[in-house]
Every structure is written in C-alpha cells, then in structure tokens.
Amino acid sequence: MIYRIFIIIFIFLFISCDNKEYDIQKLENFIGIKLESYDVIRHESGIAIGDSFMVIELKFEKKDIEQTLKEIKEFEKYSISDDKSYYYFNLINEGVKESVIINLQKQTLTYSYSD
C-alpha cells in the first residue's frame, strides 16, 4: 500500500515543470555576472522526497566564453584542469551544493545545483 502512495507521489514529481529562466538567474547570482548570447543545450532537473537537483548547460561563442571567464567574480577560487581546457568550482553550504564547470574547448558553461 505504502509503495503505491509513494509511486503516486513520484508521478506527481515527474510532471513538475522546468523553469529555465529561474535557473539561469540562479546561475547568474552564483557567478556574479549577467550572461548574454548563449544557447541552452541541456537542462535537467529532478526531485524526490527530501532532495532535488538541477543541471543547466549553456553554449557560448568562443570570445564570449573567454570573456565570461574573465568577468566571473571570485575567479581565483576556480580550479583548472591539467590540460587547461576547463575551469571548475564547487560550493557546499547550508545543505546546498552548487557547481560550475567552464569548458573552453566545448565553449560551454555547466551549472548544477542539488540540495
């Protein structure tokens, strides 16, 4: 019986909508700059009992992604991969994990959020 109730809840959760604008705003607040001229190439989110996550990936022109990287506040906290192709940064606070990955080769910025 209890499984059936939970399955009904899961179905309800699956149909909850994605809010792209809200998530992009969240990303902008996190990195401290306003983003322009991008395409959203991936947007995933999911929720369950006691947790949720969201991933959004933006594609930029080459000059735009480099400019974005320069403008990011607190850039010094970012780590860089050995091949210098991408930069990344994680912050875990108050039960929320936020992560940014900038891939210069693919010209993408990936932001993920989970609680």
Next chain:
Amino acid sequence: MKHSFHITNKTYNPVFWADPSGGSVSESVFENLGGTKTGSFTDMGTGTSIGAGGAGDNEEDKDEQKKTSDNGDPKNGDPEKSESNTKSTDCSKCWWLNNDEYLTFEEAIWHYRLGKGEPVDIRLNKLDLSNVKSSDFDNHDFMHQGSPGKYVRLSSASSILTGNRSEGLVLGTIEVVYIGDNKVMALPNEYNFEMQGEKTLRGVSRDIATAFGGFYNNGGMRGQSYWIQFLGTATIRP
C-alpha cells in the same frame, strides 16, 4: 535524501572529504583538523587524503584502491587507513539493521526513528546502477576532486519500474563520481527531510513530498537524520 549541513557540518563535510576510491569517511581526519570550514573548494590544494580506502570485491578493485587516493594521486596509499576504510560502521545496538551493507526501506525508516543519527554504510556495488554508463560522464554535472560526477536518480521512472523501488525511496538521487576503467564511487548522502522553501513549482513539489516522507518516517516518533556512506566502487557499463 540530501546533503545538508547540521550543527557539526562546519568541520564535518563528508562530500569534501570523501575518498574518490569510494572509501568511507574516517573520523580521525576530522580530529586532526584545526580550523573550521563552511564551503568546499574542490582541488584548491586543501584536499587531505583519508587513505586509499575503498572496499573492493575482487583483486582488481583492491588494486585500484591501492593506486587511488584523494585528488587521484596514486602516491598517497596508506595500508593501515585502507584497512580501516574497508570496514563498515559497526552499530551493534542497531538491531533493526541486519548488517549486510545494504539498506532496505524498512531498515532506513527504523534507523531514522531509533538510530540517533548513527551513519550507515552501504556497499555501492549492491545498488542497481544498470542505468549508468561510462559515456554518461562525458556530459558531467559536476567535478569532484578532478573527477567527473553525475547526479543519478534511483527514483527515476525507469528505475522505479525496472529496478529496485526500495533504493529509490531510500536514496532518491545520489552523486556518482567516475574514477576510470568503468568504475564509479558515490558521495555520502544524508537521509533527512529538510524543507527548502524554494518558491517554484519544483521547490513546492519537493517540499510536499518531503513533508509526506517525513511524516511517514517519523511515525509518531522524533526521527533523526543520518548519513549514508557508500563503501567501495561499482563497475558500470562502458
């Protein structure tokens, strides 16, 4: 299920300190820490190895764990720490757990009610990760100590229908990190029912489900959240 900070979390941040080889979190690491930490800046040079850790189920796994340490540095192996990290938490008073390094829905609920926040260890390769492929990590969601990570929904529709419902209910979404050679580890996960209060449909839906889950899990008692730690590694499809 979620990662959450409670009163001890300023120094106890199991996500940051998780061993990429899949070993459990060692308390001795935290005893040796001097300051406090409120955020985690991965690979900023502060990553302290907690030993090669990780419990392999075959010789290949064991060999892998000897080579791998924090930040993927193969030089940091410590046999003594490795040994300690292969053992699961011994909760001898937890009569409701059958100590098989797996957590059923019923066990999870009773541990929430009676476990007083004691962490529980699960052997990662006992979970159904058949929906996870190595190629999924080409589009990773986050980086953990230099390795790509994905959010894996054990509570997704396909997992619920084809796999183990119990795992979806207990674990929800887990953070899986790819460590190479078709092997993954998973970051610790907290079993709790905290509300987030996000004013979106997604946030409200999450909180409604969480409230229902919390009500059912409490069962008239006052439950206490606890960490679920994943031991060892699991092999996934290429």
